Amino acid sequence: MQQLLDTIDIGTGGQGLYEVTDAVTGFVSRSGVSRGLLTAYVRHTSCSLLIQENADPDVQTDLMGFFRRLVPEGMDWLVHTTEGPDDMPAHVKASLTQTSIGIPVVDGQPVFGTWQGLYLFEHRRRPHRRQIVLHIIGE
Amino acid sequence: MQQLLDTIDIGTGGQGLYEVTDAVTGFVSRSGVSRGLLTAYVRHTSCSLLIQENADPDVQTDLMGFFRRLVPEGMDWLVHTTEGPDDMPAHVKASLTQTSIGIPVVDGQPVFGTWQGLYLFEHRRRPHRRQIVLHIIGE
Amino acid sequence: MQQLLDTIDIGTGGQGLYEVTDAVTGFVSRSGVSRGLLTAYVRHTSCSLLIQENADPDVQTDLMGFFRRLVPEGMDWLVHTTEGPDDMPAHVKASLTQTSIGIPVVDGQPVFGTWQGLYLFEHRRRPHRRQIVLHIIGE
Numbered sequence: 231m232q233q234l235l236d237t238i239d240i241g242t243g244g245q246g247l248y249e250v251t252d253a254v255t256g257f258v259s260r261s262g263v264s265r266g267l268l269t270a271y272v273r274h275t276s277c278s279l280l281i282q283e284n285a286d287p288d289v290q291t292d293l294m295g296f297f298r299r300l301v302p303e304g305m306d307w308l309v310h311t312t313e314g315p316d317d318m319p320a321h322v323k324a325s326l327t328q329t330s331i332g333i334p335v336v337d338g339q340p341v342f343g344t345w346q347g348l349y350l351f352e353h354r355r356r357p358h359r360r361q362i363v364l365h366i367i368g369e
Numbered sequence: 370m371q372q373l374l375d376t377i378d379i380g381t382g383g384q385g386l387y388e389v390t391d392a393v394t395g396f397v398s399r400s401g402v403s404r405g406l407l408t409a410y411v412r413h414t415s416c417s418l419l420i421q422e423n424a425d426p427d428v429q430t431d432l433m434g435f436f437r438r439l440v441p442e443g444m445d446w447l448v449h450t451t452e453g454p455d456d457m458p459a460h461v462k463a464s465l466t467q468t469s470i471g472i473p474v475v476d477g478q479p480v481f482g483t484w485q486g487l488y489l490f491e492h493r494r495r496p497h498r499r500q501i502v503l504h505i506i507g508e
Numbered sequence: 509m510q511q512l513l514d515t516i517d518i519g520t521g522g523q524g525l526y527e528v529t530d531a532v533t534g535f536v537s538r539s540g541v542s543r544g545l546l547t548a549y550v551r552h553t554s555c556s557l558l559i560q561e562n563a564d565p566d567v568q569t570d571l572m573g574f575f576r577r578l579v580p581e582g583m584d585w586l587v588h589t590t591e592g593p594d595d596m597p598a599h600v601k602a603s604l605t606q607t608s609i610g611i612p613v614v615d616g617q618p619v620f621g622t623w624q625g626l627y628l629f630e631h632r633r634r635p636h637r638r639q640i641v642l643h644i645i646g647e
Binding site: 231 | 558560571606620
């Protein structure tokens with residue numbers, strides 16, 4: 231049984247879904263692990279992780295549209311407003327999605343379904359540096 | 370330390386919660402692992418996983434009712450509409466719930482609480498074949 | 509490769525975020541594992557787990573405010589009402605957040621980001637005893 235750890239650094243340029251599927255698949259390949267468990271973990275509270283369809287980009291447009299409507303800027307009862315109008319909505323959106331995702335690995339590949347991609351879901355407007363820690367255990 | 374992998378195939382017949390607790394518990398039992406970590410992972414983006422109460426079926430009725438109201442069909446700003454009126458709402462509901470759940474295993478059993486069951490949460494109206502990949506590591 | 513399991517028992521005194529970061533970090537330290545994977549799992553369906561900002565307490569106030577507005581008590585279409593007006597909203601809030609979170613461990617520490625804390629998110633009004641099972645695997 232063996233393990234490997236790595237960190238993906240991503241520069242984001244505003245709200246949106248940034249696909250990291252290839253980076254994660256490459257990490258699993260480099261690890262030499264054929265069967266095991268991969269974990270992706272994002273070290274922030276105003277962006278998150280999401281597994282969603284990577285075929286039709288309209289799905290991403292609509293996901294963004296839904297979360298923007300569900301958690302709009304300008305909710306007048308917010309008290310945490312010092313970091314900008316997009317900050318507290320970003321924390322809420324992160325709470326509604328994932329900080330951590332575990333994916334089984336078979337034949338040296340994460341078992342993504344045909345239409346699944348792994349995304350960093352950026353909720354802040356301004357550019358940010360984001361870190362996703364990857365861990366794999368298996369053999 | 371040892372591992373086992375398996376896949377649960379489920380035929381769904383419309384929107385609803387399909388309990389897989391027994392299938393998962395049976396997998397853990399077959400693995401021979403007494404202490405370890407179980408991961409359940411669903412390979413789709415229009416259904417999801419959920420741990421919820423398995424005592425009173427009214428809880429499932431209300432969960433369905435809430436998600437149907439939060440993410441209704443017919444939102445007129447959607448652009449991804451070619452796969453039917455229930456498709457994009459299904460992606461949103463999957464984003465708000467889980468693709469992957471990790472559960473510690475003690476004494477050869479997942480540590481489900483008294484009232485917890487593991488469900489496949491189907492968000493599409495038509496029948497679908499769904500796959501949940503199970504992974505266990507431990508000893 | 510080694511494992512350790514433990515359970516955190518928490519008494520909650522109403523709705524709110526109860527930080528367990530130190531308890532989790534202490535468990536990792538006691539385990540002697542330097543590199544590995546930590547899993548936190550809550551054994552209930554009316555409270556949940558959340559990783560969020562632990563710097564400004566206003567963030568917690570606003571998270572509570574958002575979830576209270578998104579899933580209010582008194583939705584008149586609910587059928588599961590026998591356990592009190594806060595019970596079914598609690599199940600919904602738990603469904604929208606996490607039951608289980610996996611966190612890579614490096615240098616004997618979970619890789620929490622600078623602003624990240626791990627919380628038990630209590631959704632019930634009355635005091636409850638809650639259990640979080642911790643599992644670590646690594647070396």
